Each structure stands twice: as C-alpha cells, then as structure tokens.
Amino acid sequence: MPIRDDEQFEKYLKQFQPVSPEPLLAKEQVKARRRPVGFAAWAAVAAAIVIALMMSALLHRHALPVKETGPSMPPVEEFNNPQPLTIGRADALLANAPSFKAAVDDMAFRPESKPISAGRYSALALLSKEEVNQ
C-alpha cells in the first residue's frame, strides 16, 4: 500500500505545470496612488483651457466698447493714480511747482496720461467689474 501511494504521488508531481504569478500587491498600490495624480493633471489642463477661453471672451467683451465708441471715449489709463499721494510727495509737489496754485491745478485737471500698451488691459478696471450671470 505504501508503494502504491508513492507511485500516485510521483504521478501527481508529473502533472505539475508552472503558473505565471499574479502581480505583487505593492505594485498595485503604486498604480492606485498614481491614478488621481494623473486625473488631477488632466483636470488642471482642462480647467486652464476653460479659464483661458473665459478670459479671452471677457477681454473681448471689454475691448469691444472701446472700438465701438471711438475717440470720444478716454483711453484706458495705466493706473488711475500712478503713485499713491503721501504727505511727503504732496510736499515735494508744492516745493517743485512754480507756485502752490500750479501744483494744485496740475493735479485737478490732468491731461490724458499714458495709455496701456496694445493687448494689455487695466487690471483695476477688469477686476473691479463684477460679472453677473443672467
């Protein structure tokens, strides 16, 4: 009986065929972690495209009225106030102007200042305008 058992065991061993191993658990985890990063990258690219399209539409909308109204509209100025007026700067104005009156006159009605270069817009004007969806 024991001999027969050995033969059967030997027969069983001869039937053995190697099987390809399943992927390691650690590899799986790395893949699983990488997936959201890839997704975020694609989402960021998509968001950037959407934002760029929206900004382009927004800038186009703001640019149109200037074209339509022609020269009667004042050009967009680089800044409403080129530099904030402080007591020190105000005193310098008074000291350097030909008279106190000239210093105040120069400030009150100033001729058009330097317009923004082509393709650029006043950040102050754009950011202070609220977009309302209707």
Next chain:
Amino acid sequence: MNALRMTATIILGVAIASSSATAQQSQKASDNAALRYWSAFAQMQDTGITEQQAKEAHAILDGTVPYDDLKYKDIVEKNKPALETMARGTALPYCDWGLELQMGSEAPVDYARKAAFLGRLNVFYALHLLTTGDKDAAVRALQAGLRFSHDVANGGTLFATVVAQSLIVAHLQAVAGFQHVAGLSAAQRAVLLKSIEQLGPDGLDWHSAMKRELEILPTHDPQANAARDKIEVAYLKLLSNPGTLPELQQMISDAPKQVADIIPNPKRVLAQKQNLIDKWQQTRALLQ
C-alpha cells in the same frame, strides 16, 4: 470744609468726564462728512482731456475765460451723482479724514487730490445750473461747495489746506461771477453771504495745518531736531505776524541743509493765506 471741597471737585471731575464721553458718543461715524465725501469720490467719472482743455478749465475757474456749457455739460452730468452725494455730506455735523499722522510723511493723502477734482467740478456744476436757468440750484451748489472746500482742510497738513484754499477761491470767484453776470436775488445773496461769513476772515486754520506739517517733518539727528523745533515756533508766529518773515527766512537758511530743504516756503504760504483773505473780503463786500 476740606471734605466739602473734595466732594465738589469729585463731582466736577465726574461731570467733565461724562460730558466728554457723551460728546465722543454723539460723534457717530454716520455723521462724519468725510465718509460721505469718499462715497462721492467713488462715484466720480473720469474723462480724458487734452492739455489745451485743462488750460481752458483753469482759466474758467480763474474767471478769465467765460464758461461754455456745450463743452462741459457732459462731464458735469456724468458726475451729477457724485456732486449730489458730496452736497449731502456737507449737511453732516463734522468731517474727520482720519489722517494717519503717525506715519509721518508716508501718510496717504489721496483724498486731497480727489477733492481738488470734485471741488472744481462743483464750480462747473454751479455754472451749468446757472446756464440752464436754475439759479436757486446753482446757489445751493455753491453753498455746498464752499462748505466742502473748507472741510477738505480739516485735520490735514499744508497740502490739504492749499487745496482747500484753491477750492474756496474758485467758489468765491464763481459767486462774484454770478452776481456780475446773472444778478442774485436778496434771498440768494443772503444764503451765500451766510456761507461766506461762516468761513471766517482767515477762511482756514493755517496755524493748525502748519503745526501738523512741521511736527511730522523727518529729521535724523538731535541738531536737526532742534533746528526744526525752533523754526516751528517762528513759523507759527509768522502766521499771525507776517512782519517776522525775514527773521524766519534767516533761521531757515542757517538751519542744517536737510532741514532747510524740507521747510515749506514761508513766502508762498503767506501769499496763499493773504490771497484767500482778499478774495473773502471782496466777495463779502459784493454781496452786502
């Protein structure tokens, strides 16, 4: 007797403290005209003008060129909401611009620049109203403008006072123009005369403005500090006694260069002050 005196002193002290606290509480922020003026500044609509237009605008304000409504009605109409907000502000009991004097020469004073524009625009607004035949409204605009101009100097340094002076003079010039060109009724003259008399003969508090101005001038060493303090005393004396001008000028030229360079020209300050006094007297006489 001592106990009685002590009790009386305590009662007096408590009364003074409580009345002071009540006075502070009664100055509500909503009564601060400066906040209303800032709202008006926010409503201002700018427009591009050429060098030539700027010169002409100044000449109109000086009374050397007649006002042309066709050229200015658009900018005036565009700024009507701002001008009306400003006028409502002039009815408020006090004006505190909240100047950060602790920042010294770095303290922002943009309100003075905006006030210079709005105040001058108000003169054009009054002239525009006069052109359209609404003389009463024109008088109200001038009345508000005089009060606003005076408020511009409140709590400020020399610059704010110079701006206020220039605005008051422009309004007084317009009052004189009204009287010459259109003629004013007795009631209208009385309204304007009251506004002018409320300004007082000096028109503005030059003494306080110069004191604040000189106290914040930056000095970097004890010697400069001492020179500045000495000049401050002489400068304040000058404002009540113009005859001391040579003495002050000598003191400034003897001071360290860093101090002498930053002291406002006393001759110009005196001229500005006198110009307002003269204009005030002339306009008052015209209306009486």
